[in-house]
Amino acid sequence: MQIVTKKAIRYGIIILIFILLGLSYIAFHYFQGIPVLNYHQINNKDHNTLTLSSTEFEAQINYLYQEGYTGISPDQLADYLQSGKKLPPKPILITLDDGYKDNYQVAYPILQKYHFTATIFVITDFVNNYGKYLTWNQIREMSDNGVSFEAHTLSHISLPKASDEEIRNQLVKSKEAIEWRLGKKVDYLAYPGGEYDQRVIGLAKEAGYRAAFTVNFGRDRINSTLYTLNRIPIFGGQSHTFFRFWLRLNFTQTINALQNLKAYLLKEGNTSIAGLIYIP
Ligand SMILES: [Zn+2]
Incomplete structure (x- = not known):
């Protein structure tokens, strides 16, 4: 049961990251x-x-x-x-x-x-x-x-x-x-x-x-x-690295959202899931 929940959370997070990427693409172009x-x-x-x-x-x-x-x-x-x-x-x-x-x-x-x-x-x-x-x-x-x-x-x-x-x-x-x-x-x-x-x-x-x-x-x-x-x-x-600079400049909103998500997970005690989120 626990394994299923953990897997579900993991998939949920991955889906969430894709949603964030999409939203931040829109945000980048309209409210950058x-x-x-x-x-x-x-x-x-x-x-x-x-x-x-x-x-x-x-x-x-x-x-x-x-x-x-x-x-x-x-x-x-x-x-x-x-x-x-x-x-x-x-x-x-x-x-x-x-x-x-x-x-x-x-x-x-x-x-x-x-x-x-x-x-x-x-x-x-x-x-x-x-x-x-x-x-x-x-x-x-x-x-x-x-x-x-x-x-x-x-x-x-x-x-x-x-x-x-x-x-x-x-x-x-x-x-x-x-x-x-x-x-x-x-x-x-x-x-x-x-x-x-x-x-x-x-x-x-x-x-x-x-x-x-x-x-x-x-x-x-x-x-x-x-x-x-x-x-x-x-x-x-x-x-x-140049790549890190490029990401930070062009995907500011995505990284921001990921930072907030990570901070939230850490606050909730989900350290292992928070650890999966890489902040460039
Ligand atoms: Zn100083």
């Missing part, structure tokens, strides 16, 4: 939302889950170029989400978090080669201070050439664990530092580690941010909440 890619380090030295090699990064950017994507700024995204302001065809927002020096040395020339702009969320206390991170000169040069620089706090602390006072300090001072150095307004925040809660959101609004980015997997739509914007993380996997 705007993709915001999220990278960290791009170099050939570090082999960790935050790092992509230069060849891998170039393959992905070249794909976006071949497919006719247009790089947009966070202002363009926010204008679209808030008031439906028209975007160029196939818009995509490319973001890099933390402000690593390799963003200037490796990613920036590749982005320029394919005529893409990007947004870098910098940890302002790390700028000019640690070898791995950008200098203000590098930031200024990229900013002059169309790269947007936005805030990722002063020192990358876990915001939900900090006091109101500390959060205010982290959010306001980092914003001011970039504005002062570049003479441009800073309106966007990426939560360190993607961590936030209602209190953090309230303080981000109070600090004058127009919108904030998480690392929650998904695309952004007109009715998206501006302070919990989704992104498509291109990190965190065992390896960063």
Whole structure:
């Protein structure tokens, strides 16, 4: 009896996955939302889950170029989400978090080669201070050439664990530092580690941010909440294959649905069935 039930559940899940694939195909074509890619380090030295090699990064950017994507700024995204302001065809927002020096040395020339702009969320206390991170000169040069620089706090602390006072300090001072150095307004925040809660959101609004980015997997739509914007993380996997990038970009909804299904099954204690669901 138990075996029959287990088999039935297994078939049920497989059928469900096919239904999800079909639905997400429809969803992709009609309500696809705007993709915001999220990278960290791009170099050939570090082999960790935050790092992509230069060849891998170039393959992905070249794909976006071949497919006719247009790089947009966070202002363009926010204008679209808030008031439906028209975007160029196939818009995509490319973001890099933390402000690593390799963003200037490796990613920036590749982005320029394919005529893409990007947004870098910098940890302002790390700028000019640690070898791995950008200098203000590098930031200024990229900013002059169309790269947007936005805030990722002063020192990358876990915001939900900090006091109101500390959060205010982290959010306001980092914003001011970039504005002062570049003479441009800073309106966007990426939560360190993607961590936030209602209190953090309230303080981000109070600090004058127009919108904030998480690392929650998904695309952004007109009715998206501006302070919990989704992104498509291109990190965190065992390896960063092109196929994984391609799946995450083109089947965002399917992967999202699978993630939710897996989380639900785990919550219900169906660990063995949840284990069958592979999330690319
Ligand atoms: Zn970060």
